Amino acid sequence: MRENYLGNRDIAIIGFAETKYDRKSEKTPYELAAEVLHQLLERTGVRIADVDGMASTVPTAEAGNTFWTNMLADTLGLELAWSQLTDIGGGSPTGNVARAAAAITTGMCEMVFCIGADSSAMRASRSTGYRAEFVDPVGLMGPPAAFGLLSAAYDQKYGLDLRALGKLAVAQRNGAVVNENACDSLRKPMTVDDYLGSRMVAEPIRLLDCVMRVDGANGLLVTSTERARKLGQKRLVHPIAYAEVTNFEPRDSLPDPTRSGFSRVGPAALAKAGLTPADIRMFHPYDDFLIAIMLQLEQIGFCKPGEGAAYIHRTDFSPAGALPLNTGGGQISCGQPGLAGGGVNLIEAVRQLMGEAGRRQVPKPSNALVTGIGVIPYLRNWGTSTALVLEAA
Amino acid sequence: MTTTPAHPKPQPTPSKLTRPFWDAAKAGRLLLQFDTTTGRYQFYPRPLGIASGKPTLEWREASGRAKLYASTVCHVPGRGYENEVPYILGSVELDEGVRVLARIVDAAPAAVNPGMRLRLAWVDTGGPFPLYAFAPEG
Numbered sequence: 001m002r003e004n005y006l007g008n009r010d011i012a013i014i015g016f017a018e019t020k021y022d023r024k025s026e027k028t029p030y031e032l033a034a035e036v037l038h039q040l041l042e043r044t045g046v047r048i049a050d051v052d053g054m055a056s057t058v059p060t061a062e063a064g065n066t067f068w069t070n071m072l073a074d075t076l077g078l079e080l081a082w083s084q085l086t087d088i089g090g091g092s093p094t095g096n097v098a099r100a101a102a103a104i105t106t107g108m109c110e111m112v113f114c115i116g117a118d119s120s121a122m123r124a125s126r127s128t129g130y131r132a133e134f135v136d137p138v139g140l141m142g143p144p145a146a147f148g149l150l151s152a153a154y155d156q157k158y159g160l161d162l163r164a165l166g167k168l169a170v171a172q173r174n175g176a177v178v179n180e181n182a183c184d185s186l187r188k189p190m191t192v193d194d195y196l197g198s199r200m201v202a203e204p205i206r207l208l209d210c211v212m213r214v215d216g217a218n219g220l221l222v223t224s225t226e227r228a229r230k231l232g233q234k235r236l237v238h239p240i241a242y243a244e245v246t247n248f249e250p251r252d253s254l255p256d257p258t259r260s261g262f263s264r265v266g267p268a269a270l271a272k273a274g275l276t277p278a279d280i281r282m283f284h285p286y287d288d289f290l291i292a293i294m295l296q297l298e299q300i301g302f303c304k305p306g307e308g309a310a311y312i313h314r315t316d317f318s319p320a321g322a323l324p325l326n327t328g329g330g331q332i333s334c335g336q337p338g339l340a341g342g343g344v345n346l347i348e349a350v351r352q353l354m355g356e357a358g359r360r361q362v363p364k365p366s367n368a369l370v371t372g373i374g375v376i377p378y379l380r381n382w383g384t385s386t387a388l389v390l391e392a393a
Numbered sequence: 394m395t396t397t398p399a400h401p402k403p404q405p406t407p408s409k410l411t412r413p414f415w416d417a418a419k420a421g422r423l424l425l426q427f428d429t430t431t432g433r434y435q436f437y438p439r440p441l442g443i444a445s446g447k448p449t450l451e452w453r454e455a456s457g458r459a460k461l462y463a464s465t466v467c468h469v470p471g472r473g474y475e476n477e478v479p480y481i482l483g484s485v486e487l488d489e490g491v492r493v494l495a496r497i498v499d500a501a502p503a504a505v506n507p508g509m510r511l512r513l514a515w516v517d518t519g520g521p522f523p524l525y526a527f528a529p530e531g
Contacts, residue, residue: 127403130437132403132405132406133405133406133407133408133411133437134405134437134494135494136403136471136472137402137403137404137405137518137520137524138471138482138494138495138496138524139402139467139470139471139473139474139477139480139482139496140471140482140494141467141469141470141471141474142471144469145465145467145471145482148465148466148467148482149463149464149465149482149483149484150463151465152463152464152465152507153462153463153484156463156507199468200466200468201467201468201469202465202466202467202468202469202482203465203466203468203502204465205465250443251443251444253433253434253435253436253443253490253491253492254486254490254491254492257463257484378437378494379484379492379493379494
């Protein structure tokens with residue numbers, strides 16, 4: 001394994017920001033990104049002229065725009081020594097923290113604006129490649145049907161415990177109820193029976209297994225720890241380890257879809273950080289579907305494969321519990337702001353580590369494991385898995 | 394009950410690479426790519442063998458014999474399938490050792506089980522090319 005370039009705590013996140021997650025905001029990704037930049041500058045006192053790097057996710061609303069980076073920089077007034085557009089779906093925001101850290105470490109820039117902004121309702125992206133030719137014509141209704149097939153495979157191998165998934169849904173919803181940025185239509189308390197009784201989308205995937213698309217944006221300011229100290233920044237969060245895989249085990253034509261890249265990147269990121277799952281103070285897993293959380297618990301090593309439901313039943317995921325999980329509601333109860341979705345749980349982790357989570361604050365928030373998931377491939381598990389370990393300074 | 398007019402079903406637009414596949418579909422033949430370097434089949438069609446990285450690919454006709462790996466009953470339709478819910482989609486494992494995403498036809502959801510034997514069928518989706526599907530064997 002290469003030396004862990006994050007291990008010396010030389011990189012610091014000095015600010016987080018997000019917009020309200022909302023349906024039909026009538027705002028463009030540019031406007032939403034500007035709200036996040038403004039919040040970050042106000043919060044940190046960093047001057048706009050000091051931002052010299054930008055790492056963004058590709059918005060679905062701008063999917064046809066091959067000049068997104070330049071147009072966003074122009075709109076916001078940013079002069080960039082380094083820029084990065086990441087298109088590994090929901091793995092992009094966590095991936096961008098690692099990319100920004102690498103750029104800062106190698107001296108390409110000093111202060112990076114990490115931004116995800118999307119108004120998914122505005123323009124649907126069109127399928128290309130094998131999706132247009134071998135997926136859409138067959139009638140696959142996007143991610144829910146793909147997760148229906150994945151869930152069926154899990155059910156055959158281990159048995160699917162819907163009440164365990166329901167417990168995850170309720171734990172996340174409790175977070176959204178006290179999260180003012182969560183989409184208002186999702187901020188109502190719910191029960192396991194509400195989950196079980198929600199209408200079927202693609203068996204066994206129910207409506208309350210799924211994320212709902214919303215508009216919104218989230219972002220971070222990332223710089224060197226040295227620079228952060230010089231600027232007098234009070235609250236720092238260090239990214240201390242990261243691992244990523246895209247297109248996990250692509251040469252297997254008969255893959256086990258209950259296995260994903262987390263079986264590799266979860267243990268890898270923890271090893272780089274010198275931690276075990278028991279050392280993780282809180283877990284902020286990417287959640288496009290509830291079963292994805294359970295698979296991550298198994299594959300990262302919180303429990304063994306097939307034992308996710310038993311682990312879920314015996315674990316308290318509330319902010320006061322043994323393993324606080326997506327304390328702001330996750331995407332499933334906040335809303336998924338398109339391809340900024342991978343930032344929702346990342347921002348919540350940073351908010352917790354900076355001690356700014358208010359009524360849902362986790363006591364002694366020493367570290368957090370944040371993950372990203374990106375893109376549904378052809379009849380396999382998801383395409384990208386990312387694992388980022390954060391530590392409060 | 395009112396029927397809302399459905400969108401047309403999405404149709405494949407063959408590329409130079411996939412044109413032989415869709416031409417064969419018109420003749421009721423399901424083609425797979427076979428990599429002569431590795432001796433392995435693959436699906437969907439790609440420019441290189443995924444296990445060799447070489448363009449040592451030839452088209453071979455699938456036997457049409459298969460078993461169901463996993464399935465889902467779709468209650469919310471994909472575009473163009475508005476008037477067909479509920480319908481069944483399967484991850485279908487061909488005897489050649491590849492999986493294909495396809496409709497499971499001529500079967501009630503309750504009669505569809507993992508491991509069941511399937512045979513190749515073809516459906517008309519309103520475009521120029523028949524679409525491969527699978528039905529219970531026998």
